[in-house]
Structure formats: C-alpha cells, structure tokens
Amino acid sequence: MPDFTPQTCATVAAVLRSRHSIRRFLPTPVSLEVVSELLELAARAPSGGNVQPWRVHALAGDARKALSAAILAEYEQGAREKRDFDFYPTQWSEPWLSRRRKMGFGLYGLLNIAKGDKERMRVQSGRNYLFFDAPVGLILTLDERLGHGMFLDCGVFVGNLLTAARAHGLDTCVQDSFADYPATIRRHLKLGENERIVTGIALGYADPDAPENRLVTEREPVAAFADFQGF
Numbered sequence: 001m002p003d004f005t006p007q008t009c010a011t012v013a014a015v016l017r018s019r020h021s022i023r024r025f026l027p028t029p030v031s032l033e034v035v036s037e038l039l040e041l042a043a044r045a046p047s048g049g050n051v052q053p054w055r056v057h058a059l060a061g062d063a064r065k066a067l068s069a070a071i072l073a074e075y076e077q078g079a080r081e082k083r084d085f086d087f088y089p090t091q092w093s094e095p096w097l098s099r100r101r102k103m104g105f106g107l108y109g110l111l112n113i114a115k116g117d118k119e120r121m122r123v124q125s126g127r128n129y130l131f132f133d134a135p136v137g138l139i140l141t142l143d144e145r146l147g148h149g150m151f152l153d154c155g156v157f158v159g160n161l162l163t164a165a166r167a168h169g170l171d172t173c174v175q176d177s178f179a180d181y182p183a184t185i186r187r188h189l190k191l192g193e194n195e196r197i198v199t200g201i202a203l204g205y206a207d208p209d210a211p212e213n214r215l216v217t218e219r220e221p222v223a224a225f226a227d228f229q230g231f
C-alpha cells in the first residue's frame, strides 16, 4: 500500500474540487497511452460481483469526426431516436427542476444567449455532438442483458475516469446527449447487438478563454441531502 499522508488527502480533495464540466476544448491531442492509462484507472472502480459491465469506445482524429458528422446529420434534420434507457423524467418536479434551470440559465448567460433564442440554443446544444471540440470522445455502453442496476457500476467508473483525468491536468464533460442517438451510434460504431448507450464523455484540455468554461455550479450542503444517525 502507498504511504498515504494528510497531504495525499488534501491533494485528492483539490483534484475533486478542481473538476467542472468543460464545453469548449483546445485542439491539443491526448495520446493513446494517456487515454489507456485513464481507462485502466477508471476500471479500478468497484462493481457488483466485480462484473465490470462497462465498455468504452474511444475515438480520436478522423474516427471522432466521423461519428460527430453522422450524429449531426441526424440532429440538423431534427431526427429523434428512441433512447436505450430513460434518463430524465417526462414530468419534472422540485427541487430538481429549479436546479436544472439554474444550470441552463447560467450556461446560456455566459454565452449571451437570450431566453427564448431557440436558434442559438439549438446550435449550442448541437455542439455536444462535436464533443465540444475535444480531441477525444468516449462512448460508454452497457450490455442490456445486465440490467439497469449496473448503471451504478458505470457511474463509479465514470467518476474514477473524471478524477484521473483531472489528476493528469485533463478536462472532461459527461454527455448523456449522445444517448439521444443510439441507432446512429450503434450503426456507425458497429456495436454489438446487446450494447446500449449510457453516455458520451468529452476528454481534452479546456480552452481557458471560453466563457462557457467559466460556469460554476453550486451544490447543496451535506445537511440538505444526508441525515446522520447514531454518531
């Protein structure tokens, strides 16, 4: 075991606090070696019965551009596909609705997109499918035979990946918007017949000058989501 010290703890806390979603990346490439190392660290995640249900399709260069083009062609036509899994509720309620709105207004405010400017919102939303210009795009899938509970395993995997990326000075954005185009992704990446789209993830280096990268999201205090008994 490594010799952990209070400094280790402070470093991990600083890495965790430094992460936020990045929505405009520099073209600076990320090597295959680095992406492989991040995935190896992510796969240290625990999973029920050590099943390790995640599968990752890592795309760079022309492969990344080709997937983006295939999805954007659908997006521009207004085509909609049925998601493999439900993600958001059809009916929103509080407190979640307000949190979601606050985040959206914050992002559009930084981009000077006025409330109701549907065209600019559509263009910004479409930038998801360019992985926000990140040099690496990841598509995470889960075999449908494993059941929805294994989303939790995938979530732990993604958490590890984001933290490991930050520790390497890299930035990320988790993008469930890719789950809106499962048929296109399945066809384009020639996925196995049971593979279902969980999420996309953009990976690269943040553009320090981009206003959208200045979005700071708040969190509820611990007392608002946890109760403590028997301490």
Ligand SMILES: Cc1cc2nc3c(=O)[nH]c(=O)nc-3n(C[C@H](O)[C@H](O)[C@H](O)COP(=O)(O)O)c2cc1C
Binding pocket: 019, 020, 021, 022, 023, 103, 128, 173, 174, 175, 176, 177, 178, 199, 215, 217
């Ligand atoms: C499962 C998941 C899906 C997400 N999907 C998107 C997305 O499609 N597009 C996007 O711009 N951000 C997406 N995000 C980023 C969230 O908006 C972001 O994590 C949240 O607002 C908190 O901000 P922070 O990541 O900067 O702390 C997603 C995050 C998660 C965890």
